[in-house]
Amino acid sequence: MAPTPEQSVIIVGAGPTGLALACELAAAGVSCTVLERRTEVSGQSRAMALYSRTLEVLDLRGHADALTAVGRPVGRMLPAQGASIDFTAIDSPFPALYVVPQSRTEEALQQRAIDLGVIVQRGAELFGLEQDATGVRLQVRTESGEWEETADYVVGCDGAHSAVRELSGIAFRGRTYDIAPILADVRLETPPPDDVTILTGGGAMMVSIPFGDGFHRIAVGHRDHPWTRDEVTLEELAERLKEVLGFDPKPHDPRWMARFKIHQRLADQYRTGRVLLAGDAAHLHSPLGGQGLNLGIQDAVNLGWKLAATLQGWAPAGLLDTYQSERRPQAQKILKATDHATRMATHPSPVVTGLRRAVLTRLLGRRKIQKFAGETLSGLRAGYAGRGRPAVLGGARLRPGQRVPDLAVAQAEGAPVRLYELMRDGRFLLLDLREDGGAAAVAEAWGSRVCPVRVDGDVPRLSGLSAVLVRPDGYAAWVDSTSSTTGREARVRQALHRWCGTEGPTPQRQPAPAADSAPARPAQEKPAEAPDTEPAAADRT
Structure with a gap:
């Protein structure tokens, strides 16, 4: 392995997931290159549904407007005759399912990535991968020849037939449905x-x-x-x-x-040493419900800031490992839900079909359940719990691991602003909801990693809280609901240490230790199987 890898990150796959990850890393100051086997963006639309939460996380970095401008908002889903889910009533700046051809999504994200300095190399096929404690070495070929690339980390966003996954020896367990729509x-x-x-x-x-x-x-x-x-x-x-x-x-x-074929598969692990997986390279499921593209983009936004923190040397211990512990369970839930929905939808019994229709019609006729269904499908109810979660949770207030809405807040110094506008540069956000500004003052010691905001006046959605630390992906890292000022600065400092590392300016880039490194091995020969058609085989998330 070369003493110093040539690049910080190589992303294999220039679909929406790979390009979204490239944008995240580049915006955080991490150099990266995207390698893509296809020579150009596919004209076929393939994945095309962007739900509310996906547009929200893209809006955190200012990407959403370019997509909603070319997309068509659809306000309702009719999951059965007589049943409907209304997206227009959900609490989001994007209260609809946006129909955006995947080619347009790729074009918008690729242009943004290039503007940020990302190199996108098309017509490049990966055929070899090795890693050790210092980095990853890739063997790449194009029509003009073969060469070697080295990087600190490699992320496989190269779809269902991921070369990164196969060359890294990560099992992809599951099954293929009998139905071929x-x-x-x-x-x-x-x-x-x-x-x-x-x-x-x-x-x-x-x-x-x-x-x-x-x-x-x-x-x-x-x-x-x-x-x-x-x-x-x-x-x-x-x-x-x-x-x-x-x-x-x-x-x-x-x-x-x-x-096309329908697969249900999940990678055994999302990380092995310095190799990670995201999007369809990590999970495949029935397309019923249109969740695949959304799941992949949210993988990218979850991984991006954690990988950047690791490369820049300020990541708290174990932060990069939370990518798998947070995102793999989300994929498991989607696999389970879409599998059940697909089996019910294709059941041959008219009794089962009638029962499905009757249950959906009755349940979705209730306003609260319809709102819950819309929020769940749109990804607004998905979240993460565990790291920094308090022992006791109660009431309707914001909790660690939950999505933080794009709230409008008045600043003690400056004009009113929306939270997502403050997160364009990918920093943590520390909202100080007390008049004394003590929490914001503590956060200033973390320099460019944290944006402290002294909030002026009451924010109804944050009622009862004195401080909120928001992760770069728009989820609450920590909340302080203690009304007493005693020990408040210590609590803030402890939360910042837990999530943002030690005080001081952001350290210079330094290699991070590899975790659970497994020896790479060549891809195993597959048993004979009828290949997918081009839309499935060429799918890149």
């Missing part, structure tokens, strides 16, 4: 409602998402129609749609059509 972007003479629509019956399932330009994204499958290499035709698509709808909606003018 058709995916198509088409016009329909008789289109479904202008919402995200899910219809089921007799072992068949259809999902329809409107683009807003007359085209619909259609995913339709039947449990009796397994994988085949046969090319999809408009006649077959019409037949599959008729099985669900009871009539032929007459699809025409397809932009593209393909058959």
Whole structure:
């Protein structure tokens, strides 16, 4: 291994997850390069649903506006006939499901990454990987030849068939569903409602998402129609749609059509030594509900600040390991939920189909449950608990590990501002909610790692709290609900030590110790299997 790696981080995969991670690292001052096997951004839309929380975490760094400008907000999801989920009532600056073609998401994030100084190398295929205590060495090839890259860390964001995962020897356990749906972007003479629509019956399932330009994204499958290499035709698509709808909606003018496999798989570990995984390289699940792209981008935002802190030498002990302990359970929940939903949606029994419809209609007819469902699907109820969580939690106040909303606050010094605007540079935010400003004064000793804000006046959503430490990914790291001023500065200092390291200016970049390092081994030869079609095989999160 070279004595000094050439770069801090190499990201393999220039899909939304890899590009979002590159933006996070570059904004934090960490040099990184993205290697991508594809020579250009795919014109196929593939993943296209951006939920509220994903747009919020992108908005933390100012990326969201470029995506909402080209996206179409859809206010409702119809998970069954007679049942609906209203996204417009949820508490978010983005109260909708935004339909944004993945190609547009990649273009926006790639441009932002390049503007921040990231090198994006396309047409580059990874074929070798070795690591030791000092760094990682990669073997890369393009049409013009082969070369070696070295880095402190490598992150595999290279999708379902991740070379990083295979070369690192990380198991990817799970299964492939028998059903192999058709995916198509088409016009329909008789289109479904202008919402995200899910219809089921007799072992068949259809999902329809409107683009807003007359085209619909259609995913339709039947449990009796397994994988085949046969090319999809408009006649077959019409037949599959008729099985669900009871009539032929007459699809025409397809932009593209393909058959794809549905996998449910989870990496045994998200980190081995100096190699990490994110996005589809770490988890695959049924696309029902459109969670995959969102899960990957939130992986990136969780990992970015932790990896930057590790490379810059101020990370508290064990911080990088919390990437796996926080994000892998989130993926497990999504895998479990989407698996159950897919099995129910494709169940052949009309009794089960009727029961599903009746239960969803009854439950979602209640306002509180509908709001809960919308917030859950949108990612607003996902959070992290454990690190710094108090022994006793009660009431409706903000808790450690919970999402911090984009609140408007008045500053003791300066104009009113929204919290997410204060987090554009990826620092921690220390909100001092007491008049004396003691907590903010303590935080100044952490220099550029923490942005202290003296809040002027009452903030109803933070009522009963005297201080809040907000992580760079927009979740509460620590809250102080003690009204007494006795020992307050000590409590603030302890929380800052726990999350932001020791006082003083940010240390210079220094190598971090490898954890749980495992020897790299070449990718094992796979058993013969029918390959996925291009949309699945080329998917990069």
